[in-house]
Amino acid sequence: ALLPILSYPDPRLRTLAKPVKEVTAEIKTLIADMIETMYDAQGIGLAASQVDRHIQLIVIDLSEDKNAPKVFVNPKVTPLVEEKQPYEEGCLSVPEVYDSVERPNKVRIEALDENGEKIDEEVEGLLAVCIQHEMDHLNGVIFVDYLSRLKQTRARDKVRKVLKIREKQG
Ligand SMILES: O=C(O)C[C@@H](Cc1ccccc1)C(=O)SCC(=O)c1ccccc1
Numbered sequence: 001a002l003l004p005i006l007s008y009p010d011p012r013l014r015t016l017a018k019p020v021k022e023v024t025a026e027i028k029t030l031i032a033d034m035i036e037t038m039y040d041a042q043g044i045g046l047a048a049s050q051v052d053r054h055i056q057l058i059v060i061d062l063s064e065d066k067n068a069p070k071v072f073v074n075p076k077v078t079p080l081v082e083e084k085q086p087y088e089e090g091c092l093s094v095p096e097v098y099d100s101v102e103r104p105n106k107v108r109i110e111a112l113d114e115n116g117e118k119i120d121e122e123v124e125g126l127l128a129v130c131i132q133h134e135m136d137h138l139n140g141v142i143f144v145d146y147l148s149r150l151k152q153t154r155a156r157d158k159v160r161k162v163l164k165i166r167e168k169q170g
């Protein structure tokens, strides 16, 4: 089922996500719903925080055909390089706002997959950027937090406008 995505600056987006104790059938349903919601919203990632479920769960799909979703439960990210690279980020909770954010572009990701199997990989490029962006969501951080106050104000105004237009479209 499609899930409603919280929009900036909704305070619920600031909630700290709790670890998942066990990947239950209910959580497997949430994973499927998050993947469906991510595709519907044309995103490449989605954190449970964005659908108002405050558990440590993210889904990502960078594939062309949108048929290779990755699931990370209780993810832990460790930068593998000091140097930060800029990347033009967006966010499904801050629609139609894009701006440059600097992050390490090579990280180690440790997590569980949807079957509770261990994941321990070194990733780089857009996957590394996206994982860090989703991890931020689980810690109540939104990419606009890295921008200037002026840009944060503009982002708030832009989201308000976009949501009004989407409401009219029904
Ligand atoms: O809000 C989210 O977590 C989803 C977000 C993930 C993300 C995109 C780009 C950089 C970092 C994290 C999106 O999918 S935004 C929409 C999108 O598909 C996109 C935007 C910019 C670049 C590439 C993709």
Ligand SMILES: [Zn+2]
Residues within 6 Å of the ligand: 090, 091, 092, 093, 133, 137
């Ligand atoms: Zn986001």
